[in-house]
Amino acid sequence: MRTPKGIKRLVDILASLPGIGPRQAIRLAFHLIRQGEGFQRELEDSVRDLRSAKICSQCFYVHENKDSLCDICNDDTRDKSIIAIVEKETDLMSIENTGKFRGRYLVLGELGRGGMLEADQKLKLKSLKSWISKSLSGRAREVVVAFNPTPQSDFITNQIAKELESFVDKVTRLGIGIPSSGEIEFADDETLGGAIEGRG
Amino acid sequence: MRTPKGIKRLVDILASLPGIGPRQAIRLAFHLIRQGEGFQRELEDSVRDLRSAKICSQCFYVHENKDSLCDICNDDTRDKSIIAIVEKETDLMSIENTGKFRGRYLVLGELGRGGMLEADQKLKLKSLKSWISKSLSGRAREVVVAFNPTPQSDFITNQIAKELESFVDKVTRLGIGIPSSGEIEFADDETLGGAIEGRG
Numbered sequence: 375m376r377t378p379k380g381i382k383r384l385v386d387i388l389a390s391l392p393g394i395g396p397r398q399a400i401r402l403a404f405h406l407i408r409q410g411e412g413f414q415r416e417l418e419d420s421v422r423d424l425r426s427a428k429i430c431s432q433c434f435y436v437h438e439n440k441d442s443l444c445d446i447c448n449d450d451t452r453d454k455s456i457i458a459i460v461e462k463e464t465d466l467m468s469i470e471n472t473g474k475f476r477g478r479y480l481v482l483g484e485l486g487r488g489g490m491l492e493a494d495q496k497l498k499l500k501s502l503k504s505w506i507s508k509s510l511s512g513r514a515r516e517v518v519v520a521f522n523p524t525p526q527s528d529f530i531t532n533q534i535a536k537e538l539e540s541f542v543d544k545v546t547r548l549g550i551g552i553p554s555s556g557e558i559e560f561a562d563d564e565t566l567g568g569a570i571e572g573r574g
Numbered sequence: 575m576r577t578p579k580g581i582k583r584l585v586d587i588l589a590s591l592p593g594i595g596p597r598q599a600i601r602l603a604f605h606l607i608r609q610g611e612g613f614q615r616e617l618e619d620s621v622r623d624l625r626s627a628k629i630c631s632q633c634f635y636v637h638e639n640k641d642s643l644c645d646i647c648n649d650d651t652r653d654k655s656i657i658a659i660v661e662k663e664t665d666l667m668s669i670e671n672t673g674k675f676r677g678r679y680l681v682l683g684e685l686g687r688g689g690m691l692e693a694d695q696k697l698k699l700k701s702l703k704s705w706i707s708k709s710l711s712g713r714a715r716e717v718v719v720a721f722n723p724t725p726q727s728d729f730i731t732n733q734i735a736k737e738l739e740s741f742v743d744k745v746t747r748l749g750i751g752i753p754s755s756g757e758i759e760f761a762d763d764e765t766l767g768g769a770i771e772g773r774g
Binding site: 377378380383384391398402403404405407408414416418419420423425426427437 | 577578579581591592597601602603605607608611613614617618619622623624625626629637662663664
């Protein structure tokens with residue numbers, strides 16, 4: 375399918391975004407044309423507004439504060455000796471919504487397909503280690519590696535555990551089990567096995 | 575999941591786009607933040623460039639010409655007495671790519687769930703009828719209703735056929751049949767039945 379010249383650039387940009395394929399990119403571009411100038415300006419302005427968003431220098435979550443730390447890292451009531459490592463900002467948001475976690479985070483970025491930590495992820499772990507050295511006198515109480523449970527993420531979790539070995543008392547993972555309101559009958563072996571091991 | 579204040583507006587706009595849900599909208603917004611200012615400016619500029627795109631006053635496809643007609647409607651070598659009615663611009667592009675159609679188009683817009691033509695679709699048909707009256711002395715040779723074959727689109731095709739009755743010699747639809755390289759064994763009854771009827 376040839377793309378009309380005038381929208382080619384936008385289509386290429388849209389198609390480079392995660393979860394948007396080339397066909398959807400073309401349809402989105404046509405949709406934006408039909409929406410007209412008012413809507414297009416709204417979109418431009420709201421993208422421009424992103425410039426006020428900053429990345430927290432400590433946990434790499436997003437914030438708009440004057441200093442370099444996000445609201446969570448700035449919050450003195452939180453127990454910073456417990457650190458949850460998440461892949462994505464949305465995972466952090468989901469965990470925050472439970473109200474069950476009062477530690478700090480590290481947003482590591484999405485795990486690659488290769489089952490290995492990427493260069494920028496290694497840098498983030500390194501910055502965590504130096505933070506633990508400086509702020510927790512070299513030892514955190516717990517690191518919760520909160521990844522989607524897959525064989526691949528297990529592998530990376532092990533790498534992280536090894537990496538942090540001398541900086542933390544224990545490395546834990548999210549509990550595997552039957553989802554609330556889920557049915558035992560439909561759970562796979564891995565899930566049900568996890569639920570039995572994590573019973574209590 | 576609460577959305578951080580600063581990206582709320584962009585998330586709302588993204589989530590209003592076709593095929594993008596609220597969760598993907600949040601993930602896209604975070605992605606755009608991470609991409610940084612250069613990428614954000616690219617996106618803004620390419621959205622701004624859409625302003626030069628115009629909608630053809632005759633077929634409602636997109637163009638960037640000085641007058642009000644798209645390249646296809648401007649092309650004198652095409653047989654305008656045959657009109658293909660398509661839902662989406664991308665359907666037009668797909669048909670153009672086959673090189674098998676040398677008529678003109680009418681981009682009707684996506685069919686609603688209700689199985690009825692919407693107000694702006696009726697206006698487009700009305701403009702087609704007055705164009706036929708003026709440019710073809712009141713009668714087109716053929717209207718090809720090129721919708722995805724579904725029971726619902728059949729219903730709307732019938733409405734269109736009735737609407738255009740006195741303006742066109744015949745109303746046709748795309749042939750239903752086995753996709754090229756497809757297998758008879760896996761075709762549903764509707765498809766295989768269409769292939770038998772359309773044999774030749």
